[in-house]
Amino acid sequence: MGLLAVLRRWFDCLAPSKSLGLRGEKAAARHLARLGYRIVGRRVQLPSGELDLVALDGQTIVFVEVKTRESDLHGHASDAVTPAKQRRLTRLAVTFLKRHRLHDHPARFDVVAVTWPPGGKPRIEHYKNAFEAVGRGEFYS
Numbered sequence: 001m002g003l004l005a006v007l008r009r010w011f012d013c014l015a016p017s018k019s020l021g022l023r024g025e026k027a028a029a030r031h032l033a034r035l036g037y038r039i040v041g042r043r044v045q046l047p048s049g050e051l052d053l054v055a056l057d058g059q060t061i062v063f064v065e066v067k068t069r070e071s072d073l074h075g076h077a078s079d080a081v082t083p084a085k086q087r088r089l090t091r092l093a094v095t096f097l098k099r100h101r102l103h104d105h106p107a108r109f110d111v112v113a114v115t116w117p118p119g120g121k122p123r124i125e126h127y128k129n130a131f132e133a134v135g136r137g138e139f140y141s
Contacts, residue, residue, distance in 0.1 A: 021066075021068050025052055028064065031112065036057070037056065041055075044096065048091060049088060051093070052065055053112075061105050063108070063110070064110045064111070065109065070115070093107060093133070108128075110127060111127040
C-alpha cells in the first residue's frame with residue numbers, strides 16, 4: 001500500500017464524517033458535471049457560512065447543498081435540509097449574488113443527497129429546484 005493510501009486511510013479514521021462529506025461533494029460535482037452543469041465554486045467560504053457547490057445550469061446560478069450519509073437508517077439525507085437550513089442557505093446565496101454583482105441572474109437551490117454505504121458505491125439523488133428562497137425579501141433583501 002502506497003503512502004498516499006495509508007495517509008488517506010489514517011485521515012478517514014480520524015475524521016470519517018468529514019471525509020464522507022468531502023467524498024459526497026466530489027461525487028455530487030461529478031454527477032452534476034455529467035448533466036452539463038459547470039461547477040464554478042466548491043466549498044465557497046462566506047462570512048456567515050459555506051456553500052457546498054455553486055454551479056451554472058445554462059444561465060441559471062445554482063446553489064447546491066450536498067448531504068451525504070452512509071445509510072437511510074436515521075432518515076434520508078435530504079431531510080437534513082430543514083427550513084432553518086433553507087433560510088441560512090438563502091442568506092448565503094444573497095451574500096454571494098451581491099458580492100459578485102449577479103443579482104440580475106436567475107438562481108435556484110438544488111439538493112444532492114448521496115447515500116454511500118461503507119465499501120459500496122454511492123447512490124446519488126438530485127433534487128432540482130428543491131426549495132424556494134426563504135426569508136424576508138427572499139433573494140432581494
